[in-house]
Amino acid sequence: MGLVRVLPPDVADRIAAGEVVERPASVLRELLDNALDAGSTRVEIELAGGGRDLVSVADDGCGLDPDDALLAFERHATSKIRSGEDLESVRTLGFRGEALAAIAAVSRVEMLTCPGAGSEGTRVRIDRGRLLGVERASRAPGTTIQVWDLFLGIPARRKFLKSPETELDHCLRVVTRAALARPEVGFWVRHGGRTLVSAPSAGEPAGRVADLLGSRLATGLLPVEGDGGRLAVSGWAGRSDLHRPTRDDIHLFVNRRPVRDPLLVRAVLDAYRPGLPGGRFPVSVLFVELPPEDVDVNVHPAKSEVRFSRPQEVRALLFGAIGRALRGRAAVPALAQPPVGLSGGGPAAGPGAIPGATSPPAVRDGASPRGLDGAAPPSPGRLAWDDADGPPARPLAQFANCYIVAADERGLLVVDQHVAHERMIYERLIAEAESGPMARQLLLFPQTVELPPGGIETLERERGSFERIGFRFEPFGGRTVMVREVPAVLGREARPAALEDLVARAMEGDRSGAEALFPRLLATVACHSAVRKGMPLSLEQMGYILRGLAACEVPGHCPHGRVISLRVDLGALDRGFDRA
Numbered sequence: 001m002g003l004v005r006v007l008p009p010d011v012a013d014r015i016a017a018g019e020v021v022e023r024p025a026s027v028l029r030e031l032l033d034n035a036l037d038a039g040s041t042r043v044e045i046e047l048a049g050g051g052r053d054l055v056s057v058a059d060d061g062c063g064l065d066p067d068d069a070l071l072a073f074e075r076h077a078t079s080k081i082r083s084g085e086d087l088e089s090v091r092t093l094g095f096r097g098e099a100l101a102a103i104a105a106v107s108r109v110e111m112l113t114c115p116g117a118g119s120e121g122t123r124v125r126i127d128r129g130r131l132l133g134v135e136r137a138s139r140a141p142g143t144t145i146q147v148w149d150l151f152l153g154i155p156a157r158r159k160f161l162k163s164p165e166t167e168l169d170h171c172l173r174v175v176t177r178a179a180l181a182r183p184e185v186g187f188w189v190r191h192g193g194r195t196l197v198s199a200p201s202a203g204e205p206a207g208r209v210a211d212l213l214g215s216r217l218a219t220g221l222l223p224v225e226g227d228g229g230r231l232a233v234s235g236w237a238g239r240s241d242l243h244r245p246t247r248d249d250i251h252l253f254v255n256r257r258p259v260r261d262p263l264l265v266r267a268v269l270d271a272y273r274p275g276l277p278g279g280r281f282p283v284s285v286l287f288v289e290l291p292p293e294d295v296d297v298n299v300h301p302a303k304s305e306v307r308f309s310r311p312q313e314v315r316a317l318l319f320g321a322i323g324r325a326l327r328g329r330a331a332v333p334a335l336a337q338p339p340v341g342l343s344g345g346g347p348a349a350g351p352g353a354i355p356g357a358t359s360p361p362a363v364r365d366g367a368s369p370r371g372l373d374g375a376a377p378p379s380p381g382r383l384a385w386d387d388a389d390g391p392p393a394r395p396l397a398q399f400a401n402c403y404i405v406a407a408d409e410r411g412l413l414v415v416d417q418h419v420a421h422e423r424m425i426y427e428r429l430i431a432e433a434e435s436g437p438m439a440r441q442l443l444l445f446p447q448t449v450e451l452p453p454g455g456i457e458t459l460e461r462e463r464g465s466f467e468r469i470g471f472r473f474e475p476f477g478g479r480t481v482m483v484r485e486v487p488a489v490l491g492r493e494a495r496p497a498a499l500e501d502l503v504a505r506a507m508e509g510d511r512s513g514a515e516a517l518f519p520r521l522l523a524t525v526a527c528h529s530a531v532r533k534g535m536p537l538s539l540e541q542m543g544y545i546l547r548g549l550a551a552c553e554v555p556g557h558c559p560h561g562r563v564i565s566l567r568v569d570l571g572a573l574d575r576g577f578d579r580a
């Protein structure tokens with residue numbers, strides 16, 4: 001007896017808060033949900049220290065009267081549902097009545113709210129769960145909630161917060177998602193005296209997408225439509241040549257609620273396969289609409305996960321609709337790019353060739369008969385990874401406009417043309433970087449590049465690394481930079497996508513704390529300069545890649561860790577044909 005005790009309320013509150021509030025971005029998401037549920041048309045966000053010091057959201061929604069303003073901070077206090085039945089068909093973003101209580105338990109909060117013109121306003125101040133004061137105050141109709149010093153005095157939580165830049169990045173992603181879902185609402189974000197997002201209410205959703213993702217990207221989005229009776233899918237799928245290094249630009253919404261649903265993400269990725277290079281992810285903005293009773297949103301305290309009553313139907317509809325959108329295109333612009341750095345000039349792209357669309361995912365799967373030599377199969381079927389060095393292999397043919405089939409004295413080799421070329425360029429760039437300043441190329445025409453929210457900040461912060469690899473750029477207003485020079489290997493016709501992708505890499509590194517930025521930037525430059533999947537190559541060009549690969553220090557893996565070549569040894573062939 002006496003071992004089990006009920007925790008004091010303040011400890012219980014903190015534990016509960018931990019499920020809802022993880023970082024500034026989670027506070028922001030909850031405040032935005034509330035502002036949108038309140039029917040706001042304008043939402044102004046102010047952040048300080050990436051949200052670690054201040055997250056403030058001001059709206060012009062319905063506001064609260066003095067009693068409700070106080071009650072709103074109680075746990076399980078909500079105006080959005082009244083009974084267990086209501087939970088079966090939630091139509092608002094919030095419903096758990098937990099967010100404000102949780103946030104107020106772990107920060108200093110001030111709410112200023114007014115329920116309508118001519119009504120009295122109220123200010124409520126709370127410091128880490130303790131009510132400091134409630135007083136009359138004037139305000140135009142709507143609500144402002146300021147959250148100061150998240151996790152102050154809770155070192156165990158505070159120390160898990162990342163740098164202000166990283167937290168800011170997460171906050172901006174939350175705003176992007178909310179704003180994509182609600183084009184009719186205006187969103188503004190200020191941080192450290194600068195306006196980072198300015199997205200006035202957009203007449204039509206496409207305008208909002210261009211505002212948030214950049215107009216260049218928006219022009220590469222294909223409309224997606226799917227009707228499954230009670231279920232509908234709409235939105236945009238990015239062309240498969242617009243791929244990104246992370247999943248961050250797969251934006252999914254269920255009944256306008258931003259979600260991270262593994263099932264939906266899988267459906268999106270499957271729809272793109274095999275049109276995307278390995279380790280790359282599409283850009284998409286997709287809305288699933290279905291009756292609220294067909295989806296359970298009460299799965300996770302942060303409400304970003306959902307459960308469908310008929311998941312397979314949702315999956316199939318999404319998969320089919322994206323597939324139709326992608327197939328609706330005949331030619332893919334990436335094909336028209338001449339290969340860079342390949343001797344022998346660029347092969348003309350076959351007009352009818354659709355990269356990836358007709359090529360099997362890899363030789364690894366189907367093409368390997370089981371049990372050739374009776375040994376337990378290594379992971380890629382009968383084909384072994386090729387890490388051996390030796391004289392370059394001789395090209396025999398290109399397969400599926402994607403693989404080089406080659407032979408050496410040990411047997412057959414299948415080489416991924418893109419990753420092989422990428423490896424070779426990467427090693428040359430590393431050598432070049434070690435021996436002095438890197439070669440730069442003045443662009444034929446300076447190019448403007450529009451970066452995602454937070455991109456300019458990253459670029460400025462990492463200016464040294466970007467200049468070291470050969471970029472010269474200057475701010476061009478808003479989220480746009482003017483690029484004048486690029487790493488020589490990208491060529492005079494460098495596509496702006498390269499800089500965008502490099503910035504995305506830099507932003508991603510912030511979050512993952514991955515290895516030093518510089519080699520990652522070189523790897524990304526190499527990736528952008530290398531021949532692509534889908535590009536027909538001559539024997540001469542294939543020979544050039546194979547020779548370059550043989551000279552590499554690490555010919556087995558690309559800088560991102562992907563396998564470059566697979567081999568079938570002559571011995572295995574002999575055994576398979578009973579010639580052993």
Ligand SMILES: Nc1ncnc2c1ncn2[C@@H]1O[C@H](COP(=O)(O)OP(=O)(O)O)[C@@H](O)[C@H]1O
Nearest residue numbers: 034038072078079094095096097098099100143
């Ligand atoms: N910006 C706002 N405008 C109007 N009412 C708000 C706002 N923020 C919170 N509220 C009120 O406070 C209540 C509690 O908010 P919250 O703790 O987030 O729970 P929930 O959103 O799940 O109901 C809401 O149900 C709503 O009535």
Ligand SMILES: [Mg+2]
Nearest residue numbers: 033034094099
């Ligand atoms: Mg809420």
